[in-house]
Amino acid sequence: MGNWKRGFAVVSSAIIMTSGLLASSAFAAAPTVRRDAPVVHLTYWNMWSGIWTQVVQKMVDEFNKTHPTIQVTMTSVPSANGEQKLLTAIAAGDAPDVFTEWNPYIAAFAQQHALMNLSTFMTGKYAGLKHWFYPVAAKWGEYKGSMYAMPWTMNSFLLYYNKTFMKQAGLNPNNPPRTLAQLWADQAKEWKITKDGVVQQIGYYPAGNFEQLMPMFGATPGDFFNGKKYTMTSPKAMSIMNFFAKFKKYPYTQVNAFEKGLTGAAGGSEDPFELGKAGFIVNGMWEMPTIQQFNPKLQYGVVPIPVNPGGYYNTTWVNGNYNEIPTGSKHPQQAFEFIAWLSGYQNAAWAARAYPTGGWIPNSAVITKQPAYQKFLKQAPLRKKFVDVMLSVHDAITPVTPVDMFYEQKLANAQDYVLEGKKTPYQALLHLQQVANQQLQQTK
Amino acid sequence: MSTTVNVVMGKKSVKPKPSRARLRRNRLIGWLFISPWIIGFLAFALYPFIASLFYSFTNYNILSPPQWIGGQNYQQMIKDPLFWQSLYNTLYYTVVFVPISTVIAIAIALLLNMKIKGLAIYRTLFYLPSVVPLVASSILWVWLFNPSFGFIDAFLRAIGLPAPGWLYSDAWVKPSLVLMSLWGIGQPIVIYLAGLQGVPNDLYEAAVLEGANTWQRVWYVTIPMISPVILFNVILGLIGSFQYFTQAYVMTQGGPDNSSLFFALYLYQQAFQCLHLGYASAMAWLLFVLILVATLFVFRSSARWVYYGGEQ
Amino acid sequence: MVILERNLSARYSSRRFKLMTASTIKHLVLILLAISFVFPMFWMMSTSVKPDFEQLRWPPVWIPNPFDFSNYPNAMNFEPFFQYITNTLVYCVLTVVGTLVSSTLVAYGFARIDWPEKNFLFILMLATMMLPFQVTMVPLFVLFKTLGWVGSYKPLIVPTFFGSAFNIFLLRQFFMTIPNSLSEAAYIDGANELVIFWRIIIPLAKPALATVALFQFIYGWNDFLGPLIYLNDQSTFTISLGLQNYVSSYGTQWGLLMAASTVATLPIVVLFFLAQKTFIQGISLSGLKG
Incomplete structure (x- = not known):
C-alpha cells in the first residue's frame, strides 16, 4: 500500500474517531474511545452492489461504533471481474484482512492454503460457533473437516x-x-x-x-x-x-x-x-x-x-455468501472477531434486526427465532417459506x-x-x- | 537483424543514402527521441512479459508459487478440444470482422467527409455507440436479438425471411457478435476522417482534369493517400479481434455449446475461474506468436499498397 | 436567341435539380445509417426516464409513458456519483497530458529519422500490444506492489508518460505522410531535429494530436479493469466502477443505471462534438507537395 493510501487511512480513521467522539458526547450510551487502546485497522472487501452496499456498510459502521479498537474499512468491489482483483491481490500478497465470497471458490482456495482455518479460532468464547450454523450452511464452508469460510447470509430456492x-x-x-x-x-x-x-x-x-x-x-x-x-x-x-x-x-x-x-x-x-x-x-x-x-x-x-x-x-x-480470512491477513484474530460478529454469534438480537434490511435469510436458526426476525417474517408471509425450508435435514x-x-x-x-x-x-x-x-x- | 526487419517491414530505401556522419548522428538522435518509450518498456513491460513466459512453463494456480513443469502446458493444449474450438472461433471472428469493418468504416468516413450541412452532428452520432457503456447497452442487444420479441426478427418475419436464433444459436452467435461490433467502429471512422483531411485538393483536381469519375477518384487518389491509416486500422483491428473478449464475456459467456468461446475468453476462464494461470499463459504466448506473424505479414505486404507522402 | 436562352435556363435548372437530389440522397443515406447508430444511446436515455414498471416490459417500451425523471436525482444520491466523475476527470486529463508529451516525441523518432535499429524497435513496441492483459496482469500488479503504488492512481497514470504503443503507432502513421522536403529544407537552413519537430511537424499534425488526445481521454473514461485492480478505496473510484454499483445478481436498478450512464456519457459526447472540428478541419497539405 502506498503512502497516499496510508495517508488516507490515517485521515479517514481520524474522521471516524472524531465523529465517534462527537457521537459519544451526544449519546452518553455510546462507548468512548480509550486514548491508550491501540486501534487495529482492517480492510474488508466484498462484491455486494446495488442497495446491498448500503445495507452492509451500515453493518460495518455499527461494528466500528461498538468496537472502538477495531476499525474496518469496507470496499465494495464490482462483481464483474471481481475475482480477478481478489486473485491478483492474493498473488501479490496484498489481500484484504477479510473478504466475502460466494461458495464455489471456497474449497479451491482452502486446498491451496490461501484461507485461514477458522476452526482453530473456535475456542473459548467462540467454541459454540461450531454448532451455531444451519448444518447445511456450515458444510459449504468446510474443507477436509475444518471450516474455511463462515456462513453469513443464505439463499434457498x-x-x-x-x-x-x-x-x-x-x-x-x-x-x-x-x-x-x-x-x-x-x-x-x-x-x-x-x-x-x-x-x-x-x-x-x-x-x-x-x-x-x-x-x-x-x-x-x-x-x-x-x-x-x-x-x-x-x-x-x-x-x-x-x-x-x-x-x-x-x-x-x-x-x-x-x-x-x-x-x-x-x-x-x-x-x-x-x-x-x-x-x-x-x-x-x-x-x-x-x-x-x-x-x-x-x-x-x-x-x-x-x-x-x-x-x-x-x-x-442452499448456497450463500461466506466470510473468509486470507492467509496474508495481518490481524487474523480481529478479523475473526469481525466475521463472527457479522454472523450474529453472541449478538443474535442485532442480526435479527439487521438482516431483514437486506431481506436476508440467516445462517442460524437462533437468529431466525429472535422476535425481531419473526416480526419481519410475519409481515412477509411468502418470505417465511424461504426461511422454513432451511430447517429440513434433507x-x-x-x-x-x-x-x-x-x-x-x-x-x-x-x-x-x-x-x-x-x-x-x-x-x-x-x-x-x-x-x-x-x-x-x-x-x- | 535490422536488415531482415527492413525487408519484413517492406521498406525499400527510396531516398538517396544519407552520409555516414549523418547516419551516426541520426542513430543517437533516434534513440534519444524514443528513449521515453524504451524506459517505459524496461520499467513496466519487460518484467510482466518475461514473467508470463516463465509461467507458461509452470503449474501456477495464482494462490501458491508456480512449479516448473517444462513444456507440459503446450503439450496439453494440443490435446484440448476447447483450445482448438476457441482458436477456430477467434479466427472466424477475425477473418469476418476485419475486412467488413474496414470497408464499412472507410465508406462511412467518405460519406462524412462530404460538404453537406450538419456534418458535425452526423459525425457525433456515428461515434455514439462507442461511448455508451456496455453495461447499459448490453440489455438492448439482448432485446434486439431476441427471437421471440426482438426487433430484428420481427422485421425479418415481416418481410418473409427466416428469423435465426442470433445469440442463442450455435450457427448465428458469431455473426451476431460481429454485427454488434460493427456498431462500435466509431474510432476507426474518426481516424479515417483525420486521414482524409491530409489528401491534397489539387490531386483531386488533377484527377478530374484527366476525366476520372467519382469511383476512380476514390480508388486511385483517396485510398492510396489514406493507406497509412488503413494500415494502422487493419493492424489494430487484427490485434483487437484476436483478443476479442468483452461482449462475449458479458453477453454469452461462451455459449451456446462453446460456439462463442473465444480464445481470450477461454484463456480468462482458465486463468481466473479454473485457476490455471500457467496454462492460460501458454495459450497467451501462442496467441502472441499468431498475432505477431499476422502483423508481420500485413507489414510485409504494405510495401505494395501503403503510400507515405514522407517517402517521396 | 430566345431558344438558346431557354436551353440555357433548362440546363441550368436541371443541374440545380441534380445537385439537390444528390444532396437529398446523401442526407437520406446518412440519416438512415445514423438512426441505427443512435439506437443504443436513444435506448439508454429513454429507459432513464421510464417509470420502474416500464423499464423491463416485454416487448420493450420505446417512448416512456409517463415520463419519470426521478431516476436522475435518485441515481446521483445512490452513490458518491460526482466524486467519481471528478476522480475520472482528473485521471483522464493527466493521462492525456502524459500521452501527448511522450507519444509525439517517440512517434517522431520512429517516423522522421532514419536510423538502423528503428524498425526492430518499432515491431517490438507493437508486440507489447499482442500479449493479452489477462496473463501480464498478475506480474504487473506485483511490480507495482513492489514500487508501493497499489491503491493509488500511479499505476494508471505514470506509464502514460512513457508513451503507449497505440498512440505512438497512430501518430507515426500521420507523421510519415508529411512530405520529407519540408524537414529537409529546414535541416539545410540549420534547424536541428527538435526545432523541426516543434516548428514543422507538431503544427501540421494538430488533427492527429487532437485525435490521440480524444482517444486517450475516452479510454480513461471507460477503462474498467485498470481502476478495478489498482484502486482499493471506494472514495477514489472512477465512474466506470461506479456504474457497476447499480448492477447486482440479486436485482439490478435499471432506471438508475441508465440515468447514471446517460450522465456519464454526455460529457464525452459534448467533448467529441466540440473536438471534431479540430481534428477534421486542421490539416490540409494542398500546396505542400513533396
Whole structure:
C-alpha cells in the first residue's frame, strides 16, 4: 500500500474517531474511545452492489461504533471481474484482512492454503460457533473437516407460480403442483408457441435447475462425489437428467433465448417469470422485490419445489455468501472477531434486526427465532417459506471440491446438451464426470 | 537483424543514402527521441512479459508459487478440444470482422467527409455507440436479438425471411457478435476522417482534369493517400479481434455449446475461474506468436499498397 | 436567341435539380445509417426516464409513458456519483497530458529519422500490444506492489508518460505522410531535429494530436479493469466502477443505471462534438507537395 493510501487511512480513521467522539458526547450510551487502546485497522472487501452496499456498510459502521479498537474499512468491489482483483491481490500478497465470497471458490482456495482455518479460532468464547450454523450452511464452508469460510447470509430456492396463467389454463391457482409429475402436466398447458415457431409464453423450463432439484430426487452430495471422484452417472443423477430430457420437445434455441434473455445482460438477474412471460420458475427470495419494483401487478404464489417419488418435500438446495480470512491477513484474530460478529454469534438480537434490511435469510436458526426476525417474517408471509425450508435435514448442497467452479460450468453445459437433445442424459453425465475428474487430477 | 526487419517491414530505401556522419548522428538522435518509450518498456513491460513466459512453463494456480513443469502446458493444449474450438472461433471472428469493418468504416468516413450541412452532428452520432457503456447497452442487444420479441426478427418475419436464433444459436452467435461490433467502429471512422483531411485538393483536381469519375477518384487518389491509416486500422483491428473478449464475456459467456468461446475468453476462464494461470499463459504466448506473424505479414505486404507522402 | 436562352435556363435548372437530389440522397443515406447508430444511446436515455414498471416490459417500451425523471436525482444520491466523475476527470486529463508529451516525441523518432535499429524497435513496441492483459496482469500488479503504488492512481497514470504503443503507432502513421522536403529544407537552413519537430511537424499534425488526445481521454473514461485492480478505496473510484454499483445478481436498478450512464456519457459526447472540428478541419497539405 502506498503512502497516499496510508495517508488516507490515517485521515479517514481520524474522521471516524472524531465523529465517534462527537457521537459519544451526544449519546452518553455510546462507548468512548480509550486514548491508550491501540486501534487495529482492517480492510474488508466484498462484491455486494446495488442497495446491498448500503445495507452492509451500515453493518460495518455499527461494528466500528461498538468496537472502538477495531476499525474496518469496507470496499465494495464490482462483481464483474471481481475475482480477478481478489486473485491478483492474493498473488501479490496484498489481500484484504477479510473478504466475502460466494461458495464455489471456497474449497479451491482452502486446498491451496490461501484461507485461514477458522476452526482453530473456535475456542473459548467462540467454541459454540461450531454448532451455531444451519448444518447445511456450515458444510459449504468446510474443507477436509475444518471450516474455511463462515456462513453469513443464505439463499434457498422455491417454486414461483403465476396465478393468472394457471386460471387461463383451467387450473386451480390455489392448488399449485406438489409433485414433479403434476408440475410437468400443469406447465405443459401454459406454453404458447405460434405456428412459425415463435415462443410467446413458457410453462416451466428446467435449464440451470439441476442442483436445485437435488433434494426433490432424494439426492445428496454423496451421490455425485464419493470423496475422491465425481460419480455423475449414479442413479440419482440419472433420474434428475431424465426429467430434463422430457423437455427436449420444446424448441431449445427459442426457449433458451427466452430464459436467458435478460440474465445474459450485464450480470442482471431478470427472468421471464417476473415479466409475466413464464408460468413457473425456481428461484430465490430476491425475485420478490424485483417483481414488486418492475411488475407490481403480477399475481403469483410461492411453494416448496415439487418432488419426485422418493424425494423430500419442503426442502431446498442452499448456497450463500461466506466470510473468509486470507492467509496474508495481518490481524487474523480481529478479523475473526469481525466475521463472527457479522454472523450474529453472541449478538443474535442485532442480526435479527439487521438482516431483514437486506431481506436476508440467516445462517442460524437462533437468529431466525429472535422476535425481531419473526416480526419481519410475519409481515412477509411468502418470505417465511424461504426461511422454513432451511430447517429440513434433507437440504442439499453441491459437493464441495476444489474444482467446484469448473464443475458448475460444465454441469450447465450438460443440462443444455440434454435439453437440446444433442446428448442423452447418460452421455451428458458421463462427459461431465470425465472432464470434472480430469480437472480434479490436474489441481493436485 | 535490422536488415531482415527492413525487408519484413517492406521498406525499400527510396531516398538517396544519407552520409555516414549523418547516419551516426541520426542513430543517437533516434534513440534519444524514443528513449521515453524504451524506459517505459524496461520499467513496466519487460518484467510482466518475461514473467508470463516463465509461467507458461509452470503449474501456477495464482494462490501458491508456480512449479516448473517444462513444456507440459503446450503439450496439453494440443490435446484440448476447447483450445482448438476457441482458436477456430477467434479466427472466424477475425477473418469476418476485419475486412467488413474496414470497408464499412472507410465508406462511412467518405460519406462524412462530404460538404453537406450538419456534418458535425452526423459525425457525433456515428461515434455514439462507442461511448455508451456496455453495461447499459448490453440489455438492448439482448432485446434486439431476441427471437421471440426482438426487433430484428420481427422485421425479418415481416418481410418473409427466416428469423435465426442470433445469440442463442450455435450457427448465428458469431455473426451476431460481429454485427454488434460493427456498431462500435466509431474510432476507426474518426481516424479515417483525420486521414482524409491530409489528401491534397489539387490531386483531386488533377484527377478530374484527366476525366476520372467519382469511383476512380476514390480508388486511385483517396485510398492510396489514406493507406497509412488503413494500415494502422487493419493492424489494430487484427490485434483487437484476436483478443476479442468483452461482449462475449458479458453477453454469452461462451455459449451456446462453446460456439462463442473465444480464445481470450477461454484463456480468462482458465486463468481466473479454473485457476490455471500457467496454462492460460501458454495459450497467451501462442496467441502472441499468431498475432505477431499476422502483423508481420500485413507489414510485409504494405510495401505494395501503403503510400507515405514522407517517402517521396 | 430566345431558344438558346431557354436551353440555357433548362440546363441550368436541371443541374440545380441534380445537385439537390444528390444532396437529398446523401442526407437520406446518412440519416438512415445514423438512426441505427443512435439506437443504443436513444435506448439508454429513454429507459432513464421510464417509470420502474416500464423499464423491463416485454416487448420493450420505446417512448416512456409517463415520463419519470426521478431516476436522475435518485441515481446521483445512490452513490458518491460526482466524486467519481471528478476522480475520472482528473485521471483522464493527466493521462492525456502524459500521452501527448511522450507519444509525439517517440512517434517522431520512429517516423522522421532514419536510423538502423528503428524498425526492430518499432515491431517490438507493437508486440507489447499482442500479449493479452489477462496473463501480464498478475506480474504487473506485483511490480507495482513492489514500487508501493497499489491503491493509488500511479499505476494508471505514470506509464502514460512513457508513451503507449497505440498512440505512438497512430501518430507515426500521420507523421510519415508529411512530405520529407519540408524537414529537409529546414535541416539545410540549420534547424536541428527538435526545432523541426516543434516548428514543422507538431503544427501540421494538430488533427492527429487532437485525435490521440480524444482517444486517450475516452479510454480513461471507460477503462474498467485498470481502476478495478489498482484502486482499493471506494472514495477514489472512477465512474466506470461506479456504474457497476447499480448492477447486482440479486436485482439490478435499471432506471438508475441508465440515468447514471446517460450522465456519464454526455460529457464525452459534448467533448467529441466540440473536438471534431479540430481534428477534421486542421490539416490540409494542398500546396505542400513533396
